[in-house]
Amino acid sequence: MNDLGLPLTLFVSGLATFLIRLSFIAGERWLPRGEGLHAVLAYVPAAVLAALIAPELLVRDGSVLLTADNARLWAGLVAIAVALASRSVMATIVAGMGALWLLQWLGG
Amino acid sequence: MTSTPSSPTARDEFLAGMRAELPLLLGVVPFGLMFGVLGLAAGLPAWAVVAMSSIVFGGASQVVFAQLWGAPTPPAVICTTVAVVNLRHALYSASVAEWLRGLPWRWKLVLAYLLTDEAYAAALVRFRDGPPGAYRHWFLFGTGFTLWTGWQIATVGGVLVGAAIPPGWSLDFSIALTFIALLVLAVHRRSELVAALVAAAVAVLAQPLPHKLWILAAAAAGIAAGLAARRLDAGRAAVEQTP
Numbered sequence: 001m002n003d004l005g006l007p008l009t010l011f012v013s014g015l016a017t018f019l020i021r022l023s024f025i026a027g028e029r030w031l032p033r034g035e036g037l038h039a040v041l042a043y044v045p046a047a048v049l050a051a052l053i054a055p056e057l058l059v060r061d062g063s064v065l066l067t068a069d070n071a072r073l074w075a076g077l078v079a080i081a082v083a084l085a086s087r088s089v090m091a092t093i094v095a096g097m098g099a100l101w102l103l104q105w106l107g108g
Numbered sequence: 109m110t111s112t113p114s115s116p117t118a119r120d121e122f123l124a125g126m127r128a129e130l131p132l133l134l135g136v137v138p139f140g141l142m143f144g145v146l147g148l149a150a151g152l153p154a155w156a157v158v159a160m161s162s163i164v165f166g167g168a169s170q171v172v173f174a175q176l177w178g179a180p181t182p183p184a185v186i187c188t189t190v191a192v193v194n195l196r197h198a199l200y201s202a203s204v205a206e207w208l209r210g211l212p213w214r215w216k217l218v219l220a221y222l223l224t225d226e227a228y229a230a231a232l233v234r235f236r237d238g239p240p241g242a243y244r245h246w247f248l249f250g251t252g253f254t255l256w257t258g259w260q261i262a263t264v265g266g267v268l269v270g271a272a273i274p275p276g277w278s279l280d281f282s283i284a285l286t287f288i289a290l291l292v293l294a295v296h297r298r299s300e301l302v303a304a305l306v307a308a309a310v311a312v313l314a315q316p317l318p319h320k321l322w323i324l325a326a327a328a329a330g331i332a333a334g335l336a337a338r339r340l341d342a343g344r345a346a347v348e349q350t351p
Contacts, residue, residue: 006156009183013173014163016191022220024201025208033202039338040331041196045168045294047307047330048193049287051323052172054308056284059315072281079285083292090138092289093282100281 069107075100118243125250128230136226136255137262139167142286144266146171149279150178154267161263165256166224168290169193175283181320189323200228204248207235211245219245222252230255297341303334 024031057076058064065073079096086092116124140161147157152174160170169190176186200223208216231248238244273279295301307330314322 005183006153006177009173009177009186010156010160010163012183012187013169013190014160014165016187017164017166017169017194017197018221020191020194021197021201021223022217023198024203024205025216025220025223028202028205028209031202037202038199039335041199043300043303043331043334044192044195044327046291046300046304047327047334048172048189048323049168049291049294050304050308050330051311051326052175053284053287053291054311054326055315055322056281056287058312062315064312072284075281076284076288079288080292083289087293089135089142089286089289089293092292093142093285096285096288097279097282100278104278 071100071103071107074103115239115241116243118246121241121243121246122250122253124234125231125247125252126254127250128234128247129227129251129254132226132230132255133258136167137258139286140259140262141266141269142282143167143170143174144263144268145270145273146279146282146286147174147263148267148270149273149275150174150283152177154271157267158260158263161260162256164190165221165259166190166194166197167259168286171283171286175280176320176323178280179320181323185320185323189327192324192327197223197225200225203232204228204235208245215245219248219252222249222256224252224255227252227255299334299337299341302337302340303330306330306333 024033053076057070057073058066060070075096078099079092082095083092143161144157147160147170148154152160157174160173164170164173172193173186173190176189181189201220204219204223208219211219227248230251234244234247238247270279291304295304307326310329311322311326314325317325
């Protein structure tokens with residue numbers, strides 16, 4: 001499954017992305033334009049990214065982990081603070097990884 | 109920059125597009141390096157990490173792909189999630205469509221493939237404010253081509269660096285950190301914050317759903333909550349949306 005699965009998943013993901021980019025360029029006559037689409041799409045980045053982040057910080061092996069020794073949660077909170085202050089992807093990654101390594105070192 | 113009376117040639121437009129894109133590479137190249145490193149950290153083989161940068165060619169969605177593949181997640185859910193992450197490109201497509209009208213199909217296909225956040229952002233000013241010019245699509249080609257080249261080189265560089273980093277450094281966590289930075293940059297309005305908080309809560313609570321469907325459930329709930337919370341947005345945006 002995984003031998004064929006990865007190339008196929010890559011191909012379909014790429015094709016879907018390409019068709020989204022081609023949509024209005026190729027078919028503006030047939031596609032609806034307007035406020036509705038805009039309003040919905042405006043919330044996609046915030047919703048999808050938050051959905052992907054929360055379990056990374058809060059869930060371990062299928063159960064919610066709200067304890068003081070959850071290093072990823074604390075490192076994530078540090079990263080959120082640094083992201084708000086710096087608005088830089090690089091600074092956020094450096095601060096978050098630094099916090100995680102420090103906590104793992106202190107805890108291990 | 110003032111425009112000369114004679115209309116620019118295809119070469120002029122292409123080179124101007126490249127020049128307009130170069131400053132944006134400052135942000136794109138580190139992100140591409142990061143993607144190369146964390147793609148390997150998520151468990152993807154090197155060939156897939158490199159191939160993805162040409163096949164999908166969309167930064168955040170590629171990081172999402174890597175994370176979900178490492179989870180692991182059913183392929184259909186991965187493809188759907190990548191598509192949802194890239195849905196915003198439909199807006200760029202709608203925006204540039206009027207300027208690409210009448211071009212041959214081969215141009216429409218190539219420019220659609222290259223239509224990413226940064227290529228669009230750098231070309232928008234040229235299309236909106238610049239002189240009409242018969243070759244202005246070459247400008248978008250210039251921004252897209254430059255971005256594409258930088259992204260491919262950065263990805264390969266990241267894979268080479270990533271292969272040298274020993275496991276046990278928890279580098280997979282840098283995926284979540286990338287998302288945190290992008291999320292903070294994406295939230296401008298209160299309703300977007302509501303969308304993020306609701307999506308985060310649903311993502312945690314809906315973990316037991318089969319086939320990793322919590323991702324799409326959380327995204328849908330977040331979008332619905334954001335739309336419902338639009339009245340919280342103060343200022344012009346809220347006024348515009350009142351019927």
